[in-house]
Amino acid sequence: MSIVALRVFIYSVLPVLAATVHVALDKSCRSRQRTLEIFLLYLFGVGVAGSGIGGFFGHFFISDTVAQSIGWPKGNPFQLEVGFANLALGVLGIVAMGRRDGFREATVIAVTVFGLGATIVHAIDIIETGNLAPGNTLQNVSNLFKPALLIGFLVALRRTERSPGSETTKPTFEAWRAPRVRAVGLMTASVATGFGVGFGIGQPMISTFLGIVVGAGSVVFTISRTSRGRVIHRRS
Incomplete structure (x- = not known):
């Protein structure tokens, strides 16, 4: 697998896979609002913050x-x-994880404009020069796929927030969400570090795999520790 293909997998496909596994294993993610929130956390974290930085x-x-x-x-x-434009997107992704207001829409707009713009530039270059390098072709999959996912999940979440009986306005929702924001943040850092170190030492796939494993372990540890703490608090 080329570096470009691996990057597309990490920052566009992995967030969806990780969120799917998370929802399947986390018994507290049974409501539609919580499921959508988990997907957005991984997309903003791994997909936007990790990719941008x-x-x-x-x-x-x-x-x-x-x-x-x-x-x-x-x-x-x-x-x-x-590079600095990418850094700006990365910072937006980090902030969007912690917030649930219109800042998320602003972040999605920025990611979409950058992705569409980059794809147009690459398409023009392909037409004019015939340049079919992986970074000029395959990267466009991520440039278009990621904004589509962000828009779809964010629109779906906003609809559930407006529905009668939505739990997203209740303090319990934010209490549930907070440890998962931290968990996905750790996952993002671990995966991005694994990919970066692997690229530097010439073993990107192995190092990235280890980063994913460590990140998944961090998610499990963070959420399980929070759950145990709540059980102990209730018993006391």
Whole structure:
């Protein structure tokens, strides 16, 4: 698997897979609101924050390698600006995990505009030059797939929030959500670190797999510890 294909999997497919497993194993995620919230947490965390910060490090610190994967000239200072644009998206993703107001819509708009814009630029380059490098073609799958997922899940969640009897306005929902925000944050950091270290040592797949395993363990530990704490509190 190429680096570009692995990156597309990590930041576009993995969030959906991880959220699906999480919902299946976490017995507290039985309501529609909680299920949608879990999917959005992984999309904003791994999909947006992880991808954005990872993109910043790639374009800023190993810009020549990234340029080569796209099939574009090396050493262009504009690539550093793209790195900071990615960093901005990463920060937006982090903040969007912790908030549930209109900041999420703003983040989705930013991700969508950047993704569509990048896809248009790559498409023009393909038409004009025939450049079919993985970074110029395969990356567009993520550029389009991720915004579509974010829009779909966020619209669905907003609809459930407006429905009668929605639990999203109750304090219990935020109490349930808080440890899961931390858990997904740890998962994001672990996966992104695994991918970055693996890229540096030439073993991206192995290192990324270890990052996923450690991240999954962090999610289980964080949520189970919170659940045990609540049980002890109720008994006391």
